[in-house]
Amino acid sequence: MTRTAVTNATIVTVDSHDTVLENGTIVITDNTITELLSSGDTPSTSVDHTIDADGGIVMPGLINTHTHLAMTPFRGFADDVDLQEFLNKLFPAEASIMSERHVRVGARAGFLEALLSGTTAALDMYWHYEASADEAKQAGFRLQNGPIFIGSDGPDRIPFDRRLSEALTTTPHDWVMAHGTYTMDPAQLSKVGELAQQSGARFHIHAAENAGEVADVNSRFGRTPVQLLDDHGLLRDGTVLAHAVVLTDEEIDRIASTQTAVAHCPSSNMKLASGFCRVPELLAAGVTVGLGTDGPSSSNDLDMFTAMRVAALVHKGHRLDPTTLPASTILRMATMGSARALGIDQLVGSIEVGKRADLVRLDASSPSLVPSYDPMSSIVYSASRADVVDVWIDGMQVVNGRTCTTIDSSETLRELRLEAIAISG
C-alpha cells in the first residue's frame, strides 16, 4: 500500500457544494482518495511521499466528452471551412493512410497532448478502436471507446455488414458508436441500435451539428437527426449526442425526458461556424451536458482549458448576458458533467473521499493565477494548459513537473511528423 499526501493545496473539489479547501491536504492511498483535510490538518496515517502544492490549485482531472484523439496527424489539415467541406477533404485523406499503426501513433500523440493539458479521461470515437484502447492502457489514460459504424465502407475499408458481424462476435462492448444519421441509413442505424442494446453498451453519435446536416437528413428521411434517434430507441440514459447544436424546444424536452446526455464542443462549433449549442436551455431542462474538444482536426487541439474558456465566453456574448454559464457551471460541465455523461461519475469527476485519484495540480507561481479571489474563476478565465504541472490518473502520477511519465514525447512527435509527411505526400 502506497500513501501520497498532496499538501498546502487550494483544493477545488467540484463536490455537490462546490467546496474549496484552503491550505488543504489530499491523501491518496494506491488509486483512491482516502483523506481530505483543510487548514493544515495532518493526515491520520503516515504517508510515503509528500508533494507540497505551495498554495496552488489542485482540481479534478478534466474529462473530454467528445473527441477523436487519433486524428492528431490531421491537425490543421482542413481549416476555415464548414462541416461538409471539412468532411469532403478529410474522409479521402483518412482512407489513404488508415492502418492500425497510424491509429496507434495518432492516439499516443493525442494522449500525450491530453495528459500534459490536465485531461485524464475521454470519450473517443475512431477507427481501430482496440489499438487506441491498448495505447491508452500503456499511457495510463482513462479512455472510453468501442466499435464505430458508418454506412459506407469506413476509411479502414470494412463494409458495414462485416463490421457489424465482427462487433457481434466480440460483445460485450462498453460503448457502441455511430458516425451520424447523415452517414448511414435508418436500417443501418436500427442494426447498430440493436447491437448496443444486446451488448448493454452505452451509445455515442454526432447529431444535429449544423443546419445543413439537419436539412440533409430531413430531406432524405423526413425526420431530423434527433427524431430518427428517438424512432430507434436511441435517445436514452447512456446515450451521448455530440454537438446537438440545432435543436427545437420539443427536441430539448425529449432529450431531457429520455436522460440522453449532450457533449458540448464549443471550439469546434465556432471554428466550423456550426452555430451556438443551446446549453442554457439544455441545463435548465435537466440534461447532463459534458464538455469536449472534438478532434484535433476540427478544433485543432485537445485543450480542455480552452474549451472551458470558449464555452464560458461564447454563450455570454451570444446572449448579451454576463450571467450566462458562470465559471462554476463551466468547471462542473468539464468534470462532473462529463463524468455523468460517460457513466463514470461514481468513480471520478470530483475530489471526494472514496473516489479515484484523477487529479491536476496547477502552478502556484504562474503569473496568470495571482491573485485568485475565486479559484473556480481562475481555472476558467485565467488558467491555461501551460499551468498544468502534475497529473494523476487512478493514483498514478502520469505527468510530473510538466513531463509525461508514461509516453516518450520526442519519439512520439517524431512518428507523428512522419505521419503528417505521408498524408501530405
Ligand SMILES: [Zn+2]
Ligand atoms: Zn466529432
